[in-house]
Amino acid sequence: MKRMLNLGKVNHFGKLEMGFEVRRGYTRLVHVYQQPPLKASRELYEGNNPTATVFIMESSGGMVAGDRNEISIKLAPESQVRLKQQSALKIYPSHTGEVCTQAITVELEEEARLEWLPEVTIPFERAKFQVDTTIHMKESSTLIWGEIVAPGREMRGEIFDYQTFQSKYKLYVEGTLIAFDSFHFKPQEMNFSTIGLLEQALYVGSLWIVSPLVKNLPIRDLQDMIQQEKSLQASVTKLTDQAIHCRWLAKEQRILIKEINCMFEHISAYL
Amino acid sequence: MKQLNDVSSSHSNTVDTLTNLSLLRLLQVHDSAFPIGSYTHSYGMETYIQEDVIRTKEQLVNFCKVYLFHNLVHGDALLIQEAFHAAKRRDVARLTELDELCGAIKLAKESREASVNVGKQFMRTVAPLMESPFLLQWKEKIDREEVKGHYAVLYGIYCEALGVNVFHAVMTFMYASISGLVQNAVRAVPFGQNTGVQALHELLVFVEEAATTVMTLTMDDLANNALGIELASMKHEFLFARLFIS
Numbered sequence: 001m002k003r004m005l006n007l008g009k010v011n012h013f014g015k016l017e018m019g020f021e022v023r024r025g026y027t028r029l030v031h032v033y034q035q036p037p038l039k040a041s042r043e044l045y046e047g048n049n050p051t052a053t054v055f056i057m058e059s060s061g062g063m064v065a066g067d068r069n070e071i072s073i074k075l076a077p078e079s080q081v082r083l084k085q086q087s088a089l090k091i092y093p094s095h096t097g098e099v100c101t102q103a104i105t106v107e108l109e110e111e112a113r114l115e116w117l118p119e120v121t122i123p124f125e126r127a128k129f130q131v132d133t134t135i136h137m138k139e140s141s142t143l144i145w146g147e148i149v150a151p152g153r154e155m156r157g158e159i160f161d162y163q164t165f166q167s168k169y170k171l172y173v174e175g176t177l178i179a180f181d182s183f184h185f186k187p188q189e190m191n192f193s194t195i196g197l198l199e200q201a202l203y204v205g206s207l208w209i210v211s212p213l214v215k216n217l218p219i220r221d222l223q224d225m226i227q228q229e230k231s232l233q234a235s236v237t238k239l240t241d242q243a244i245h246c247r248w249l250a251k252e253q254r255i256l257i258k259e260i261n262c263m264f265e266h267i268s269a270y271l
Numbered sequence: 272m273k274q275l276n277d278v279s280s281s282h283s284n285t286v287d288t289l290t291n292l293s294l295l296r297l298l299q300v301h302d303s304a305f306p307i308g309s310y311t312h313s314y315g316m317e318t319y320i321q322e323d324v325i326r327t328k329e330q331l332v333n334f335c336k337v338y339l340f341h342n343l344v345h346g347d348a349l350l351i352q353e354a355f356h357a358a359k360r361r362d363v364a365r366l367t368e369l370d371e372l373c374g375a376i377k378l379a380k381e382s383r384e385a386s387v388n389v390g391k392q393f394m395r396t397v398a399p400l401m402e403s404p405f406l407l408q409w410k411e412k413i414d415r416e417e418v419k420g421h422y423a424v425l426y427g428i429y430c431e432a433l434g435v436n437v438f439h440a441v442m443t444f445m446y447a448s449i450s451g452l453v454q455n456a457v458r459a460v461p462f463g464q465n466t467g468v469q470a471l472h473e474l475l476v477f478v479e480e481a482a483t484t485v486m487t488l489t490m491d492d493l494a495n496n497a498l499g500i501e502l503a504s505m506k507h508e509f510l511f512a513r514l515f516i517s
Contacts, residue, residue, distance in 0.1 A: 170375075180375035182494040184345075195324060196337030196500040204498060223509045235505035237380045245378050247502055 014038035062090030066098035075112035118146030125161035160187035201249035315504030354427025379504035390422035403432035442482035
């Protein structure tokens, strides 16, 4: 039955494994395994900065029913990496009823630093998507991780027309689970505009910051900063003495992207 | 009383039955005079009250329904159910995991701290009343700081020791949570006592529905979809003047 519904389509199973290490002062991508449609760019450097910037590319243009992406990232001690997705992640309509799944696992060793720049995930009408992100890090390592969830192709009038969007984000420091952000949106069963859910917002933005230097970050100043833009709802909270979470609920993608990147760069410069 | 028996028999998959004495004991821990400090927590509701978006009974009921179905059902209530079953197996390792999950899913600092503080008060109050070695073993773990002592997990252990069934444990917890919110709204908005009574009365049918839903869930369903409430709870910490701790 499943095969018949698939109409001969072979699902994509993208895999990307990346291992980073410091070599002669610079962070290098010393191990990479890639299976289409996932692919990593070569390392790029800004001037003398030893941080490796790598683009994650998805050559298929988006995920279709039943597709799976697995991304695994390991940073050896003291390595410094900036990862950017080449473009927004598009989840196409699930014509077979199957779910697209993505699993991202990250391991940061002592004093390693990873920046995952915020990019948008767009579930198209009738899309089904499930993403599991698991991060294991040390107390001495640093993480700045951003992500944005869209309600659909808003410009085409697709707003909460997808079927399901499930996200589980687990953050472990020294083996202790310090944050578990889990939501499961089913637009057919939920009225997002109700008080307490998304209210006027369409976009969800999240930022996760973990670093030994977080204890010096003045949280009230960050709150003042994040609340300056009045067209969206946003706030900051401490997860532990060395971890902060920022959340935005926004009507407009453009403003959210500007705000989340502004906070990202502000914190990146501080840590 | 008859009605209670009916509810109890419709959930006869659970071994425990609600005896008169355990029912009374359950009523006592959920009495507003029971000193666990629930009147000091709004779990983000005060932010909405200050933003003037909870002004009518209807708005209060809507807020409570979202808190019930999109926060409690998939969060604390589900954790109570799981903790209850783990306590029955005397599975301390699982309970330790649940305690960690209970804190990790509460991203807003004040809601997370409220869960620990109410839990501590609850333990302090019930420990001298109960002769349960397993509950005391959990208390010692909290005292040794091996676990945080989140209220939902502790309440699950307590109810198992009390001998009530898991359905009633979950349902009365949600009743008390919603009743606490309504009482706090009556003071903070403010509403008249009758408005509060009517709001809670309207919500009772949803509390029962929510408890029935919890029985169908597994730990895979652990989630918090009430992102608005969570954000309000994050913002609460920075409000200028506050009646409530959370």
